[in-house]
Amino acid sequence: MMLRYALRTIRHRKAGFLGAFLALMCAAALVTACGTLLETGLRGRIATERYAATPLLVSADQNVHRTTVKHKGNGRTKVKHKAKPVAERAWLPAATADRIRTLPGVRTVVPELTFLAQPLGLPGHGGDGGAPSYGHAWASAPLTPFALTAGKAPAAADDVVIDRALAERAGLTTGDPITVQSTRAPHTYRVSGIAAPQGRGGLRQQTALFFSTAEATRLADRAGQVTALGVLPTPGTDTGRLKQQVTAALKGTTAQVTTGDGRGPVEFLDAAGARVKLVSMGGAMGGTSLLVAVLVVVGTFALSVQQRHRELALLRTIAATSRQVRRLLGREALVVGALAGVLGALAGLPLAGWLHSRFTAMGVVPPTLEPTAGILPACAAVAVTLLGAWAAARISGRRIAGLRPAEAMAESAVERGRPARGRVLAGLLLLAGGGVLVGVLSVLRTEAASTPVTFLAVVVLATAVALLGPLLVRAAAFLAAGVLRRTGPMSTLATANIRGNSTRMASVVTPLTLLIGMTCTVLFLQPTISDAARAQAREGVRATWVLGAQGPGVPAAAAEAVRATPGVTAATEVVRTTVRVGLEKYTAQGVTGAGLTRTWDPGVTSGSLAAFAANERSAAISELAADRLGLRPGGELVLHLGDGTPATLTVAAVYRSGLGFGDLTLPHGLVARHMDNPLAATVLVAGEVSGHALSAAVSEYPGVTVVAPAVADRLQADREQQNAEVNLLAMGLVLAFTAIAVVNTLAMSVSERFREFALLRLAGATRRQVLRMLRTETLSVLILAAALGTGIALAVLTAFSIGMTGRAAPGLLPLVYGSVVGAAALLALAATALPGRLALRSRPVEVATSQ
16 A cells, blocks of 8 residues: 555655655666776786787786784684785796696696887888787797787897888788897897798787797896796696696795686786776775765755645644654665666766776776676666665655654745754764864874775765754854844845755755865865875985986986986986785885985984985885884895895885885896886986987987976976876766765755745746845855865864874865866856746735645
């Protein structure tokens, strides 16, 4: 019976349920999109290209491990094993092949070398189509398999075989010269042959260059090591059984054996790393969007139930029990939630595809990680929508259902004088909880830990505003009454409306507060940390000039040419990576020690840079890293380098500018030897020398440029802006959902006032006066929401700044802030003006007598 009545109510009150329907549908689409990204991170396929003809692959372990044993008493122990991936490619001892070469079913074991090999100066702007380019030994061509389509295999040190796709893009044929930037100085080779994969199309995600075995070994610069071992079985050999045999033969080593789709992550390390990033990003977006959705949906249902207060009160007076009213509201919510959930889930699937494509275009997700389109996120979105709708309806209708019939009729005529004690108490508790989160945020020192807490604090404080909204609205109306009274009778009436309908106005304040607070937080979070980092870098760089590269990096030979230039007193090569101390990840840079103090001053607070530069087994660390690790000068720093190689270094100095120069500074040679790209990211040059002289010194190195430190700083700012755009895209859907909620709530708030407007018209008010009253109400609510949203964002960003930079200096941009508030104002005014004008089109007498 209640379901039938719920369906009839929905059919006859379509406009009343439209707002709740839109809020639920947007929430379902958002949850589906975030869930699909999360599923892609967990189960997304990484297809192999280079190892397509290699059924079984042996590679090094790409993780660092830690095992902890806890003694729980009574002789019981708990063993916990954790692993974290390293940033660079881990290499395998070449002697590992001897263990498996003689196994039954193994036809041959092919050693693989993969290293940087970037063609330079090709016709048609690079000729590589933007895909990464890698070098290999021609002996490993069978792993794909590559076969010659023209020319011959590389025999001499100056020979190279290029893949057919590169030859076609660059217009190269056999005998043509090609300059390649690899791990050493650029070198010009002769195209001895052109090759293509047999029985399949070309490589889509990479470019392959093949050298002679001796030259490939020299360029890889990993004596006694290989990237992987390709195991080619004899015909008819069962791959599963062979994998078991190979695994048994490698027992006692850290080598990993993979087959099938497991080969993709070995080939494309960036895609494997992107999985972790996508899981983190999808989880953060999903969690934040879910909290925002709950807040918005509850607010929308509360407004919807408030608009039906008189109808529900009449049901109570004709003997409907409290349970029946609650069941009616629950059935209505489930019907609306089911339809909205299904449509929202369907809309969320293409939204997830668009998000994945944008992240791929921005370089956050490599194209080698294929998106998934499973049914699980959509089903979860429908389930969450149903549960959220039902819970929101029950929460919103709790009071009206619990009142006695006479009280319900009384409250339907006049809004309750003050909010319920439980609501106020819950709001105060959430306000205190938000304060605790802000306090916690001020002591968090890493961006990974701070970012989730930042957005959680915004949502919690916005929820406190939602609960305390009626009190805040009345306080604001009291403060504004004196000002508005002087602007005319309609402003006085607007003030009375705000004060007398504080609950309705509070439902409008909440999404506006959330929109302004969340948008400001998203926009100013990255500038807060990047401005401080660049300020530290500007203060610490003493160089006169900076060398950069448009290609893979600055080769060591170019740095040597600069050092030999008259007037140059020091040239510091800088490489950047991440390392693991235990399982924790730290940003690290490697710098050459000669003349370091002439080019670099990180603000040493203890120890000395001279001691660091003099010892190839030493490290300089930031104050933050020193505090977290409990280290001082003279202490031992135990870490795993970029490729997982363990190292123990002596701390020689502790410096202040950790944001500008990374947590750890290590010897250049030590770091570069364990990186996939050992070329310098920048070279800091000190001395009385002109830029023309330096440009002449590096003229034979394509892509290497000489710029002033200020120009380098601007380039760094541009790169950070790209990161900010990624964060904005990640949270943009949440902001868009909040903006839709603002429009939705405002439109619902105005739509219930048709009778009120008609009565004002009958009392002598003109259309213009009614619209002026409506604008005054909207602007008053907007000013309150802007103050609350700005206060929330300012508190959160200040705490974030204290934690990350050590000072209360959030990176606020006045023009951007003005644009945010202006956009919110336009949104609010448009959302009230349009339904207001629609309401005033009807004849007042007809509207007043029809309700």
